[in-house]
Amino acid sequence: MKKNIFYLAAFLLFLVACKTRVEKKFNKSKEVVHAINKALDEKKLPGLNYSIVYEDGHIENYSLGYSDVEQKEPLSISHTLFSGSIGKTYAVALLMNLVESNKISLQDKFMVYFPDTEWLSKLPNIDDITIEMLLQHTSGLPRYVLKPELWKSLNENPNKVWSYKDRLSYVFNEAPVHEAGKGWGYSDTNYILLGMLIEKVTSKEYYHLVQTKLITPNNLSQTYPSLSRSIPNLATGYSNMGDAFFVPNKTVKNGQYFINPQLEWTGGGMVSTTSDLAKWAKLYYEGKLFSQETLNLITTPNSNGVDVVNKGSYGMGSFIYESQLGKAYGHSGFMPGFDSIFIYYPDKKIAAAVQLNCDYATTALDMNDLIDDLVLISMTEKNDI
Template sequence: MTCVAQRIAALSVSLITSVHPVLAEARSAGSAVRQVLAEFHETYRFPGATVAYATEDGTVEAFAIGYADVEAGIPMTPESRMLAASIGKTVWGALVLSLEADGILARSDLVSDYLGDRPWYARVPNAAEITIEQLVNHTSGLPDHVHMEGVADELIELGEGEFDPVDLITFILDEPPLFQAGSGWDYSDTGYVLLGLAIEAATGEDVFDLARDRFLTPLRLRSTDPSLEPRIDGLAVGYTDEGNLFGLRPRTMDRNGHLAWNPVVEWTGGGFVSTSSDLAVWGRDLFSGRAMDRPYIDDLLDGVPVHPDMPDVLYGSGVAVYQTGPFGPVYGHGGWIPGYVSSLRHYADHGLTIAFQINTDLGVVDDSTDLVPALEAALAEAILGAPD
């Protein structure tokens, strides 16, 4: 057994907890969450995890288990940060609505209105037809560069020098569109990179500065920052599969705290490091209408079907919308990036938001484990009780 495996196998199931404020009902829910987290840790043997939930009355409770650094024996704490990956799309979708409310852009605008003068733009699939909204809800017909053959290795190399997000767009130039813009649905990180470029062109500002000024700072998300460099304070070590697409070592961070790759290459495909507590607060505020000083929920949740076989699952302005479920409608997003998985779920009928982060993606990318959906379901039941 390897040193890493020995540490994980021998790890006590005791949990570190951070609470503010604590109510009688929160204590009861907290005990149930501790038990779920301990059981999942014992069953799935992930290195470490954090979980947090937030309610509309202001309760925020956070938990941690396992190791933030297995080899060094550093425990995971509620303050441990991890890469949130595509949960960042909830920020960018909200930013579009915020800018639209200020009259800076409109979702119906053609992307060519902002990027059409760039020498490369005409080579983008569906270049003349794509709208801002189609980038936001993944109906642009753009391929997803992340999963194109041979791109993974090149992404790692892109982060080693001076980074230009346009370099990410070059992977899809002259490629055929997946479908006519607006006529289908297919998830595309490339579309969100193009969205980031369009936002910067429309505003003349850095897109991450806009996110910080409009959301992160006003909502006091103090543990959330752009993930734009390989060294990030407070980042838990991420562990990945030895045969991962990116050719990374299983431990994705060196002994000096530097990632073996630069997460800047994700850019506005996600783009943030966070804690489960901050993610839960963000989800609570976003989906309860508190993230902006004007009505926006209807626009946020105005989604398109993701697949004919799943008519109840929609994708709105950077958010997944599950219209039906055992606890009623659920809104949120998941996140995967080498070494980390994250989940954000808001249970609308109950005013409850749950987030978790795990510092490994083993088995998640190839769907060989049900860890993420199983933990989502177990946490919801632990807090809300068995569904009717």
């Protein structure tokens, strides 16, 4: 009997020791928390979520600040946030699968697939634009999302469901930004055309393909298409875009976004937890979704996309950054009320994402420096540097 009691006591001590070691391993870094709080306080930002996925797949999630500042509702790691243009990577993944299966060619002219869609002829450069140019933002197409008339329409009809033509009509008969293939100009218009192409070639709805080929197989259970004003567990977003764009200071009220985000579609069109976003970066940039050859195309600066933004060149649907940890791949994202960035450091095999529930973070701080700093602190804490 005494022997049994001794063994039971020893076993319980062993469990306590294991629990202590596990808790120590997964404790939040005080330095990371301090760095996030400092950014929030100094820049007067509402809340920030940060996730990092290490080479071995271990993930750490941080959430600080408020979802709803007025109600003092804390932001949490379970909140979803719009990822903006980062969503272009889902469209690229689907499109490149079609390229690899020889259903389309990057050198094909876009209009080869739409010979009978007469209204497309109203787009500048359209007869000269290839699929590759759309991916690279070298088509010369203007940005439909910057047109004041579009924002006026959104204000008048926030529930509107947008068609291909509805979106693209805002740049009908506009002058091109440059000749097709002879310059670089970031434009969501390019990716609306790519979405049209994906649906044309597959005869399936874009979001159905995203769900069945990307989200479900990779267990991204907290990633959703932004198809309606009601989004699961959406954080409150804060904006300073102002009256010119008819955007309220608070873009989410009672769980409902101020407009139908379906407008964004293949130009972005996704919401997720920051954890899922970091997982997506690791899947995407480690070539789990397509071949190494395709990954090289995506992450190699195109000839017109070298040094096009601060610290970044452009490949196909991805920026190539010079970071504090060497070369990095990723994308930033904006939606009214939200700023995001996701990134992958190939030398370290580490992915990370930062999301804020405001759209003025990029004017208050450098998102690339912020995510680099947080990753460096995390690696130091994990003795992985």
